[in-house]
Amino acid sequence: MKVQDGVMTDKSNESAKDAPVAVLGLGLMGRALAGAFLRAGHPTTVWNRTPGKAAELADAGARTAASPEEAVRAAALVVVCVSDHTAVHDLLDRLDAADPALLAGRVLVNLTSGTAAQARENAARAAAAGGGYLDGVILAVPQAIGTPEAVVLYSGARADFERYEPALRSLATDATAHLGEDHGLAALHDSAVLGLMWSVLNGFLHGAALLGAAGVDASAFAPLAARSTVTVAGWLADYAGQIDAGTYPADDATLETHIAAMDHLAEESAALGVSTELPDLVRTLAGRALAAGQGGASYAALVEQFRRPAPAAGEAAAE
Ligand SMILES: NC(=O)c1ccc[n+]([C@@H]2O[C@H](COP(=O)([O-])OP(=O)(O)OC[C@H]3O[C@@H](n4cnc5c(N)ncnc54)[C@H](OP(=O)(O)O)[C@@H]3O)[C@@H](O)[C@H]2O)c1
CATH class of the missing domain: 3.40.50.720 (NAD(P)-binding Rossmann-like Domain)
Structure with a gap:
């Protein structure tokens, strides 16, 4: 050389x-x-x-x-x-x-x-x-x-x-x-992966707080949490296909079914004195998809709520 x-x-x-x-x-x-x-x-x-x-x-x-x-x-x-x-x-x-x-x-x-x-x-x-x-x-x-x-x-x-x-x-x-x-793609992927990581960790931490309030140790929850994370990971390829195609057939569960369970999460959190901020955020996004007529769609339809900026305070209250 x-x-x-x-x-x-x-x-x-x-x-x-x-x-x-x-x-x-x-x-x-x-x-x-x-x-x-x-x-x-x-x-x-x-x-x-x-x-x-x-x-x-x-x-x-x-x-x-x-x-x-x-x-x-x-x-x-x-x-x-x-x-x-x-x-x-x-x-x-x-x-x-x-x-x-x-x-x-x-x-x-x-x-x-x-x-x-x-x-x-x-x-x-x-x-x-x-x-x-x-x-x-x-x-x-x-x-x-x-x-x-x-x-x-x-x-x-x-x-x-x-x-x-x-x-x-x-x-x-x-x-x-x-x-x-595009020189920006690596940094964008980094942000996307970090966002994913924090969402998974926040779900685990909220679950640990919820169960902790009922006397269950985080260590006892960890194996079920890890298994559930792997299960969810298995859904990603199908949901990615739906997102890319722009159609969200609910072959597994409808958004309406998810929303009923989201309401339980918020209710349980409030009852145990645990923060409801995370369930409220999830429920707000799902509520907007419901208002847009996507109650019968799969969970992947929520991507459309992430694609736009959050509505201004007045708009959000009106929904
Ligand atoms: N550590 C990880 O696990 C990890 C994982 C993924 C990505 N990264 C990324 O890798 C980068 C470095 O992380 P790190 O863990 O190595 O951090 P670090 O241990 O805090 O080292 C920072 C380095 O930056 C240098 N530095 C700071 N300001 C400077 C300046 N004005 N001019 C020249 N050198 C300067 C420091 O020099 P001095 O010794 O003189 O202070 C030091 O060598 C970060 O962007 C981080 O996000 C880190």
Whole structure:
């Protein structure tokens, strides 16, 4: 492989499994990412704003850079994993100030959590400097990085993804995927998955509070809760088909049947002095679907309530 000032000039070898990588940001996740690249055999140069976090990585063979620009010059694949978008912004400002063409010919892979709009802004900045940009989302804890358990998803130019896919697979050996060319797609998937996670957890916590009020331990509820979660997961593919088709045949249960059970949940919660906020939200959305004439439809019809902004206070009261 030919490397000139960090940028590989022999395009045919760019996807080699030993492509040099720079990792900027050595927090909990950044250190895990750099460690996985090293274990996979990539010459890895690391930098962190606060010195002292690279000792273990250096022992494992990483080269430590004194500045982010020095780290970037060492590799054509530059991975950034810092706290938030402001930190990414600061870092890009610093690279730009050092050399406005520093990213030219390189691909910046940002694994910092953020929004779709922030991803598109970063992509525009990298493009203005002549570089490629992939936004990535890590659906894993640091301990899972480099194992089959880790899921890391990317969005941006497919060519940039494919060029570095072998290196990126070092982070998530079995679940590395490209979601599409729109740079915002990875962040959007992250938000969608987090929303799902919180909804499942809130359902569990509300159930634990409800049963706890009747003297049942959360640990006793957990096995039934886990089993129910798996059952619900099994419905997703069919409901997804209904959502994509825009028709909601109630082959299993109608929304009206669900609503009767939702009323029990709110009633039980109130009777036990448990918060009714979660059942009330669910019941409000279902009530709107009922008012729209979807009482005989499947639960998936509720997607239409999620597709629009919540009605203003006066409108909601009128329903
Ligand atoms: N940890 C996880 O389980 C996990 C899972 C998925 C996604 N993520 C995402 O990964 C990213 C990093 O998380 P983390 O757990 O590694 O956080 P962390 O341990 O708190 O590390 C934050 C890193 O950001 C650096 N940083 C903050 N502001 C900076 C700035 N202005 N300029 C340069 N560097 C700056 C810090 O440098 P200093 O050492 O100098 O403070 C540190 O290296 C976050 O966006 C997080 O949402 C984390």
